[in-house]
Amino acid sequence: MQIPPEYHDREQSYLKHRVLREYLVLWGRKLGSLARRGPVTLWYVDCFAGPWQSQDEELGDTSIHIGLSALEEAGRIWRENGQEVALRAIFVEKDDKAFARLEQYLTKREGAVETTAFHGEFGSHVSSIADMLGDDPAFVFVDPTGFKGVAMDYIRPLLVKRMREVLVNVMFNHINRFKDDSRAFLREQMKAFFGLSEEALEKGLSETELLRTYRTNLKSNCDVSFAADLAVPHPTKRRTWFRLVIGGKHPEVLRVFREVEARVIGGEAASIRTGARDRKTEQETGQMSLLSEQAAPSQDAWYAEANEADRSACIDDLISDLPATGARRYRALWPAVLEERHVTEGELAHAVVAAANAGRLLIEPDKRRRRRARDDDLLSLPGDGA
Numbered sequence: 001m002q003i004p005p006e007y008h009d010r011e012q013s014y015l016k017h018r019v020l021r022e023y024l025v026l027w028g029r030k031l032g033s034l035a036r037r038g039p040v041t042l043w044y045v046d047c048f049a050g051p052w053q054s055q056d057e058e059l060g061d062t063s064i065h066i067g068l069s070a071l072e073e074a075g076r077i078w079r080e081n082g083q084e085v086a087l088r089a090i091f092v093e094k095d096d097k098a099f100a101r102l103e104q105y106l107t108k109r110e111g112a113v114e115t116t117a118f119h120g121e122f123g124s125h126v127s128s129i130a131d132m133l134g135d136d137p138a139f140v141f142v143d144p145t146g147f148k149g150v151a152m153d154y155i156r157p158l159l160v161k162r163m164r165e166v167l168v169n170v171m172f173n174h175i176n177r178f179k180d181d182s183r184a185f186l187r188e189q190m191k192a193f194f195g196l197s198e199e200a201l202e203k204g205l206s207e208t209e210l211l212r213t214y215r216t217n218l219k220s221n222c223d224v225s226f227a228a229d230l231a232v233p234h235p236t237k238r239r240t241w242f243r244l245v246i247g248g249k250h251p252e253v254l255r256v257f258r259e260v261e262a263r264v265i266g267g268e269a270a271s272i273r274t275g276a277r278d279r280k281t282e283q284e285t286g287q288m289s290l291l292s293e294q295a296a297p298s299q300d301a302w303y304a305e306a307n308e309a310d311r312s313a314c315i316d317d318l319i320s321d322l323p324a325t326g327a328r329r330y331r332a333l334w335p336a337v338l339e340e341r342h343v344t345e346g347e348l349a350h351a352v353v354a355a356a357n358a359g360r361l362l363i364e365p366d367k368r369r370r371r372r373a374r375d376d377d378l379l380s381l382p383g384d385g386a
């Protein structure tokens, strides 16, 4: 896979945009089905819109363009099915120059989405945005440059209604530098970002613990029932750049998110990061790298490592959620596992059958040659009721 040149040296943004696009199209395809029951309006809300670091005159490398085109693609699919879906988008940008470019782009752009741009701090526009959304379904994208001005309290009003989902870019690369800083104003900003009301953010939290704190508070503060995150790696180093957190009201959010993660962070990132390393080698040595993008592995090593570890751990998580007596439906068990683990629901469903074959749990109905667990299956610990 070739990366567009405008993303050279910021391949992490390409991967972020790929996740945004893939998820948003699927979100629109799912929620557009409401049009069968009556008129429906789908909203895309880009709370920190930019454009920012764009290398393309046409802004093709921005969340502005990507959000609009993903929404249009979802709308087109429903139109072809005979269902009319109204599409609307809201953009917020603080910086004067960036806002001028945003406005110019939106004015010139033709398309099926009706757009509104707000100039200024995201926090100061939240109530107007919430009013505009009314009771409609909305996908909210929160992609700040850091943690200032991104209080969880600002996100909440946009998520309280039904059919709302959020994708937050937790700028791990940046937050990691300041998360343990003792300066009072930074402690306050961290508290607001992580949605803490009384206590300050605990110091010394690992990357996993930090993200768990964010997800837990997103759920309790913003009225979302399910939240998971994925790591967008540094283009050439073995460390996280961004963490993208998804939050929503339905477990399906997790199934879709983990599939997008496997496809983009697992699959596409392999050639994207190989290409980034090749270009770096060429810049540093003036020599062509022997490894080419075409020879990239099918799965990126960063994701492969997390996925492999979690494929073996996920079944332990699920078994630990089984009661000592009685059974639980598989559909009640998989969401908690997918929140924590970098596995797809399909991988977990296969692991459940493997665990049953190994005698670690029982599946009812006890079908022969089953390959994966299904939502209605009843799972229990062996020896129960004996």
Ligand SMILES: C[S@@+](CC[C@H](N)C(=O)[O-])C[C@H]1O[C@@H](n2cnc3c(N)ncnc32)[C@H](O)[C@@H]1O
Pocket: 047, 048, 049, 050, 051, 052, 061, 062, 063, 064, 092, 093, 094, 095, 098, 120, 121, 122, 123, 143, 144, 145, 148, 149, 150
């Ligand atoms: C990371 S950039 C956005 C990138 C964009 N979402 C994309 O993917 O193409 C963050 C943007 O938010 C703007 N910004 C920073 N603080 C803000 C605030 N409090 N309210 C609104 N915009 C803000 C910055 O000027 C910048 O353009």
